[in-house]
Amino acid sequence: MKAIVARDYGPPSSFALADVAVPTAGPGQIQVRIAAASLNPGDIVIPGGAYPVRLTFPHVLGNDFAGTVSAVGEGVTAYSIGDEVFGHSVPRALGALAGAKNPSVTTGTLAQYAVFEAGTPFIAHRPASLDVAAAAALPTVGLTARALITRAEPKPGETVLVIGATGGVGTTVLPLLDGCRVIATGRPGDRDVLLGRGATEVIGYDDYPAGGVDLVLNLVRPTDQLREAARSLKRGGRLFTITFPPPRPEMIDREDVRFELVLDVDGDLGGMREVVGLSPLITGRYRLEEGVRALTDFAGHHTVGKLVVMV
Template identity: 30%
Template sequence: MKAVLSKEVGGPDTLVVEEIDAPEAGPGQVLVDVAACAINFPDTLIIRDLYQFKPPRPFAPGGEISGTIAALGEGVTGWKVGDRVICGVGNGGLQEQVAVDAGRLFRVPEGIDLVEASALLMTYGTTIHALKDRGDIAEGETVLVLGAAGGVGLSAVELAKAYGCRVVAAVSTEEKGEVATKAGADAVVIYPHAPFDKDQSKALAQQFKDAVGAEGADIVYDIVGGDYSEPALRSIAWEGRFLVVGFPAGIAKMPLNLTLLKSCDIRGVFWGAFTAREPERNAQNIAELFDLWQAGKISPLISQTYSLDRAHEAIAKLEARKAVGKLVVTMR
């Protein structure tokens, strides 16, 4: 079978496509014929040895797949050959077949396309955990979303609207602002490119304040980090919740006196650890996501699909922060 392999530390240009032996389903595992693999920010890090987990080489990147069960390993119950599934695999998704623990599978309801389903788990799974479990989101609140036109950002716009909130989308271009507006954002802030000096940071904070309103943002959903975080924190409401989700622009250094002045919280969001520690709560969240999808309240945006031979292009585009919505590699 074909696989995209990282055989040396480096960027997307170091990836190669080769034929490898197909895996077999071991005890407690299923073999999945991969239909699609969505590309996520960890894929840009893991090939450079910058991610929390460093699998031995050669390995295939790709942590989020959809597909059809091709075989069952010993002891697997509750599943059958032909079932349509999504799952997180950490890495190894950019290959035609994957052996995965049965406990990591989620069933895809009829009527939902498998390629589209591949774009749900990591983005919307992260966001529903962030907004509900870490953000204590409530109807009528104001949510400021940084990086609102990427896959995770758009999921935050859609889910916050589904929960009855006012959403301010912060993005880097007018084009991305239009995408966020189409997803349901009530207002858009176009921010300049960092780095910022003191005056630029102050000006961006004022942009955020003007957009969220006099009471401030009840939740700040930060998937950008860097110089963008402090201006966003300055726009937070009394007892607001600042959710740290990611930091492709760098790890922010936050002035903690602001948390005192606003009596607000800075809360970390580590969805991967949550799924391992509380699999039942995570499964409930994923089931809720499919319910919201079938009710027409969310719909993952896939802006571009790639063949397996062009998977490196998808990773490079995401790494360059040029992606709108999700980028997905399809196997056939």
């Protein structure tokens, strides 16, 4: 089969479209004929060697997908051949980060076929109301956006600062802040898109308000670089982040602020069935043969929303 692979640690320009063996479904697994996959930062960062993860090469890239079940392993009863499915998994090499309850791991979704664990909340049947491209774009950003809203509990009338609003998570979470005054960070050219997704105001990446913010959602900055953002919060405000390193009070010098990392590796805050009503923003579509260019564009350009590879 055809797949986008990393042959060694390196930048996206070193990735390649290659022929690799079709993975087979073992006990408790499903094989899926991939129809579409979307790109995430991990597709670049992990094979780039930034994390101490030992990959086996050639490494097939990709986490998020939509497709059709093409084979079922022994013991699988929730899925049948021909079922339309979608979801999120991490490379098998990162299995230790996939959660302890029902880990969702894959052989790589930027490929014609991939294998997944069947018994995980991060894979579900795709409803007919969700088209293939949207289903592939939704998993990681939808799960993250929903977890953020569940934990942060924004209330109508509150002022919310969204740092990194132009990305996949940001453009998915903005519509969920209905009723709030939403200040979104972005570039001048992003203004119309962000206002259309629900932002009230668009500011530069370092132009934080002087105060009056109830809630900060940090989607891009390293957690130890949020001191200035924290100063925009009212006394008793909340700051939620999806980035590392894990937050510590001294990073923001605000003992009165609730400062937390949102990382739901076990799906305790909801799985794929709970995010089907969310609306990801797709701004680029590529064919599998263009997968290397898609990853190169994603790494080198300012991307708004999600990029999808149609397989």
